[in-house]
Amino acid sequence: xxxxxxxxxxxxxxxxxxxxxxxxxxxxxxxxxGFRGLLEPFSLLNIHYNEKKGRAYHxxxxxxxxxxxxxxxxxxxxxxYGSVLLEILYKIPDTxxxxxxxxxxxxxxxxxxxxxxAVNMHAFFILHYLRLEGLMLDPEHCFQCGKVPDKACFLxxxxxxxxxxxxxxxxxxxxxxxTLLSLLIMMMNENIARIAQLRETTADxxxxxxxxxxxxxxxxxxxxxxxxxxxxxxxx
Ligand SMILES: [Zn+2]
Numbered sequence: 468x469x470x471x472x473x474x475x476x477x478x479x480x481x482x483x484x485x486x487x488x489x490x491x492x493x494x495x496x497x498x499x500x501g502f503r504g505l506l507e508p509f510s511l512l513n514i515h516y517n518e519k520k521g522r523a524y525h526x527x528x529x530x531x532x533x534x535x536x537x538x539x540x541x542x543x544x545x546x547x548y549g550s551v552l553l554e555i556l557y558k559i560p561d562t563x564x565x566x567x568x569x570x571x572x573x574x575x576x577x578x579x580x581x582x583x584x585a586v587n588m589h590a591f592f593i594l595h596y597l598r599l600e601g602l603m604l605d606p607e608h609c610f611q612c613g614k615v616p617d618k619a620c621f622l623x624x625x626x627x628x629x630x631x632x633x634x635x636x637x638x639x640x641x642x643x644x645x646t647l648l649s650l651l652i653m654m655m656n657e658n659i660a661r662i663a664q665l666r667e668t669t670a671d672x673x674x675x676x677x678x679x680x681x682x683x684x685x686x687x688x689x690x691x692x693x694x695x696x697x698x699x700x701x702x703x
Contacts, residue, residue, distance in 0.1 A: 478506050478527070480514065481556050481572065486564040489524040490516055502530055509536045509549060511573060539580040547702065548585035549576060550695035552592050558689040571595055578663035586672055587654075591662045593679045594654050602686045606651035609633050619643045621678055626685030641678070646670040673703065 476495035480488045495502040505512065515529040539545045552572060575592045579585050597603050609616050609630035616630035621641040634640045643651075647670040654662060668675070676699070683690040 476506055479557060483566050483569040487561055490527040491524055492527040505530050508553060509539055536576055536580040545579045545585045547699050548589040551589060551693060554693050554695045555690060559687060567599055574659050583663040584667050587662055587665050587668060590675060590679055591654050593683060604682045606648055606655060619648050623681040626682035647675055
């Protein structure tokens with residue numbers, strides 16, 4: 468016979484109103500639970516919970532789907548790239564509630580669920596997340612001299628883009644091919660609806676991903692090692 472606690476689930480939620488929450492769903496794994504099947508990663512939910520003041524966790528009282536993101540969940544590539552985004556949110560320090568960050572995540576996952584390219588949407592999320600945090604990666608200006616670079620170089624340790632001149636003397640330096648640079652510029656300047664329509668990029672995806680993950684790691688100590696990134700590196 469199972470103790471009641473064993474069938475409960477502890478879930479991490481990112482909410483629009485309250486930011487990161489830890490909730491306990493009592494009996495969620497029981498056969499008659501109303502939560503059954505609802506509490507999986509990538510579910511967009513409407514939830515109610517009972518707040519216990521001064522506690523690190525609360526009790527979930529009601530949950531219903533706003534969008535189960537069924538297509539995303541059945542697409543392994545979308546799940547891999549999407550897991551990076553969820554892990555970033557899980558790892559970043561509890562900052563103030565940011566509805567704009569919630570909206571960004573919801574819109575990116577919605578686009579992936581509707582068939583947009585997971586690589587593009589993953590890049591769009593990271594670039595715009597950094598911008599929201601005031602830690603933007605600027606692909607249009609050299610971080611050092613501010614000029615528009617003809618040839619751009621990326622410094623993987625500091626996570627900045629420099630012109631060819633200013634990057635002299637730094638090592639390592641990654642030269643950014645024109646296709647990759649124009650993709651980054653487009654990601655920063657176009658809205659999500661436009662990016663969601665893009666086909667699979669012809670730019671070097673490995674370089675794009677490494678650039679994004681290095682940029683994240685340079686700005687957030689907690690994002691230096693991401694389990695989902697390690698998995699992606701192995702399977703790509
Ligand atoms: Zn420069």
